[in-house]
Amino acid sequence: MxxxxxxxxxxxxxxxxxxxxxxxxxxxxxxxxxxxxxxxxxxxxxxxxxxxxxxxxxxxxxxxxxxxxxxxxxxxxxxxxxxxxxxxxxxxxxxxxxxxxxxxxxxxxxxxxxxxxxxxxxxxxxxxxxxxxxxxxxxxxxxxxxxxxxxxxxxxxxTPNVLGGSGLPAHGEDTVAGYVEPALPDVPGADRDRFAGRHTLVVGAGHSAANTLLALADLAAVAAGTTVTWAIRSTSPARTYGGGDADALPARGALGSRLREHVEAGRIRLLTGFSVHALAEVDGRVEVTVRAADGATRSVTVDRIVSATGxxxxxxxxxxxxxxxxxxxxxxxxxxxxxxxxxxxxxxxxxxxxxxxxxxxxxxxxxxxxxxxxxxxxxxxxxxxxxxxxxxxxxxxxxxxxxxxxxxxxxxxxxxxxxxxxxxxxxxxxxxxxxxxxxxxxxxxxxxxxxxxxxxxxxxxxxxxxxxxxx
Structure with missing residues (x-):
């Protein structure tokens, strides 16, 4: 041509x-x-x-x-x-x-x-x-x-990232897909029934995770039995908390400040160094196994998982x-x-x-x-x-x-x-x-x-x- x-x-x-x-x-x-x-x-x-x-x-x-x-x-x-x-x-x-x-x-x-x-x-x-x-x-x-x-x-x-902490799908990740929500679910609206009265694990350290965590904390205040756990792979949540009152975009600064308040008050349980190794369905819930750098493992059992891993x-x-x-x-x-x-x-x-x-x-x-x-x-x-x-x-x-x-x-x-x-x-x-x-x-x-x-x-x-x- x-x-x-x-x-x-x-x-x-x-x-x-x-x-x-x-x-x-x-x-x-x-x-x-x-x-x-x-x-x-x-x-x-x-x-x-x-x-x-x-x-x-x-x-x-x-x-x-x-x-x-x-x-x-x-x-x-x-x-x-x-x-x-x-x-x-x-x-x-x-x-x-x-x-x-x-x-x-x-x-x-x-x-x-x-x-x-x-x-x-x-x-x-x-x-x-x-x-x-x-x-x-x-x-x-x-x-x-x-x-x-x-x-x-x-x-x-x-094309979201997987939950597995090594960039590969966690063992069993495909078998628990029905329990995993994509980033930014509509917690107070269309998706409320999936979270009210349940234990939700949010994985990720970005602002998508922060938005979901705040929505879940608000839901927990009005829906009995709603509990929230936040898991990040890093050792500190400082990056997610951000610039606070000094932020050039006030809404962004307020997001981090509110999240910090919920964590410090115990309304959101924070788990650091959390690298997902395996997931398995157990009696209608999901057992999440994490592996530390030294090879040690621990687990947490939840009802829902929100994947905010980018x-x-x-x-x-x-x-x-x-x-x-x-x-x-x-x-x-x-x-x-x-x-x-x-x-x-x-x-x-x-x-x-x-x-x-x-x-x-x-x-x-x-x-x-x-x-x-x-x-x-x-x-x-x-x-x-x-x-x-x-x-x-x-x-x-x-x-x-x-x-x-x-x-x-x-x-x-x-x-x-x-x-x-x-x-x-x-x-x-x-x-x-x-x-x-x-x-x-x-x-x-x-x-x-x-x-x-x-x-x-x-x-x-x-x-x-x-x-x-x-x-």
């Missing part, structure tokens, strides 16, 4: 969540043809699954700039800037109106699950002519689409593409050292864009939470800046693509102790780094012209991807 013919094909965006729709808005502004493929039945399908949860960040940080411009031109009135939306409100007041705009709606396809992405007529081994071959995007119904480029904003919500990307749809993935995080090899939770927090991740997201397969970019692999340091506004940069590059505007800017929260940023496990969960908590440390980390290892524009303003956060929810 000639270069001109390839350029006439659309850019395929996988996923119609906040970052995928932001990509669509930027593609429209740049005059590039696009198609958005969403596996769910409407925009923000994954967000709607935690719709009862409230974000930490107010509306002013939750809306992409290009999307805001498109909506404002229709007379759309933005929600009050200081209000904190729930996931449902994020969809209904922002994502759905955005998806229904005449500039975007004809290009969105729902119930269109992508099962594979390759190059037309070429497998991964073939090199000659690869850059001129269109992408072939295959859907679950057998439909094949051709694309000039692929922006993969499919997220990680559908998420990981699914790269199975791109096995025929030439991806350069870091062997540890599953992010690009260039991005991995900039987001490594052993070295970085949410607040010290430097600006990054198309250069750090590039693969040996030209034209394919994973963006949003998927781009971070298993690193729990992702923030929603980071995804907005990623797609702005990627789309600018697709339009040939490399000056704009490389003028990457990123705002950082002043405190409440997530930290990871390389000795204590990060529990594989979303994170944001802990002291703010010194300004000089932020600047040093922001410029380390970046290509010339990429670093810049570090600010210290609160940043929109996404649950399951950097910790954005308040109860």
């Amino acid at each position: 000639t270069t001109n013919a390839l350029a006439e094909l659309p850019v395929v965006v996988i996923g119609a969540g906040p970052v995928g729709l932001a990509a669509a808005a930027h593609l429209h502004e740049r005059g590039l043809a696009f198609t958005v493929l969403e596996a769910g039945d409407g925009p923000g399908a994954a967000v709607r699954q935690w719709g009862h949860v409230r974000l930490f960040s107010p509306w002013r940080y939750d809306i992409d700039a290009a999307a805001r411009r498109l909506l404002a031109a229709t007379g759309w009135v933005a929600p009050a800037e200081d209000d904190l939306p729930t996931g449902t409100e994020l969809v209904e007041a922002y994502l759905r109106p955005l998806a229904e705009l005449p500039q975007l709606a004809p290009h969105l396809r729902y119930r269109a699950r992508v099962v594979a992405v390759g190059r037309l007529g070429l497998d991964r081994l073939r090199t000659t002519g690869r850059e001129n071959a269109p992408f072939l995007v295959r859907l679950a119904d057998g439909t094949d689409l051709l694309a000039r480029a692929v922006v993969d904003a499919s997220g990680t919500w559908g 998420f990981r990307p699914d790269h199975s749809i791109t096995t025929e593409l030439r991806l350069d993935l870091d062997p540890v995080l599953g992010a690009t090899r260039a991005l991995a050292p900039l987001i490594d939770p052993n070295e970085h927090s949410c607040g010290t991740v430097p600006p990054h864009g198309v250069d750090e997201l590039a693969h040996p397969e030209p034209g394919y970019h994973a963006v949003g939470v998927k781009s971070y692999g298993r690193a729990p340091t992702f923030l929603m506004a980071t995804g907005y800046e990623q797609v702005r940069s990627v789309v600018a590059a697709l339009a040939g505007d490399w000056a704009a693509a490389r003028d990457v800017r990123l705002e950082l929260p002043e405190t409440g940023v997530c930290t990871s102790n390389p000795v204590d496990s990060v529990d594989g969960a979303d994170c944001c908590g802990g002291p703010a780094p010194a300004a000089e440390d932020i600047q040093a980390k922001a410029t380390r290892g970046l290509p010339t012209g990429v670093a810049g524009g570090l600010l210290t303003a609160p940043l929109a956060l996404l649950p399951t991807a950097g910790g954005c929810c308040a109860d």
Whole structure:
């Protein structure tokens, strides 16, 4: 296929969540043809699954700039800037109106699950002519689409981490699936009957875990027999407690402070150094066996388990593409050292864009939470800046693509102790780094012209991807 013919094909965006729709808005502004493929039945399908949860960040940080411009031109009135939306409100007041705009709606396809992405007529081994071959995007119904480029904003919500403490499923984990809840169940609402009067174990140290723990503590206050146990692999809950009153996002600081109060008052039982080794059904309950570093084991028996251990990307749809993935995080090899939770927090991740997201397969970019692999340091506004940069590059505007800017929260940023496990969960908590440390980390290892524009303003956060929810 000639270069001109390839350029006439659309850019395929996988996923119609906040970052995928932001990509669509930027593609429209740049005059590039696009198609958005969403596996769910409407925009923000994954967000709607935690719709009862409230974000930490107010509306002013939750809306992409290009999307805001498109909506404002229709007379759309933005929600009050200081209000904190729930996931449902994020969809209904922002994502759905955005998806229904005449500039975007004809290009969105729902119930269109992508099962594979390759190059037309070429497998991964073939090199000659690869850059001129269109992408072939295959859907679950057998439909094949051709694309000039692929922006993969499919997220990680559908691929949670296992409960097993070694990254492998715990022994018997599959046999007790009926007793295990995914992250962020609706404890006071639709899921109340599964927890009232029962003993629930919450595994994980991120803000998804914190939200669930607070909801369970509230339920325990009104439903007799409801007990709550919290298990983390690290030796201290300090990271989850976060910045408290000093947090730039008050709702996030309050979350950690309230959790600490419940633990110290004994309303939530905290187990540290908790690495799940085996699970077994015993008389209608689950016996959870943990193994310490010295090989010693202990167990706790519960009625329900909430797995808040984070998420990981699914790269199975791109096995025929030439991806350069870091062997540890599953992010690009260039991005991995900039987001490594052993070295970085949410607040010290430097600006990054198309250069750090590039693969040996030209034209394919994973963006949003998927781009971070298993690193729990992702923030929603980071995804907005990623797609702005990627789309600018697709339009040939490399000056704009490389003028990457990123705002950082002043405190409440997530930290990871390389000795204590990060529990594989979303994170944001802990002291703010010194300004000089932020600047040093922001410029380390970046290509010339990429670093810049570090600010210290609160940043929109996404649950399951950097910790954005308040109860």
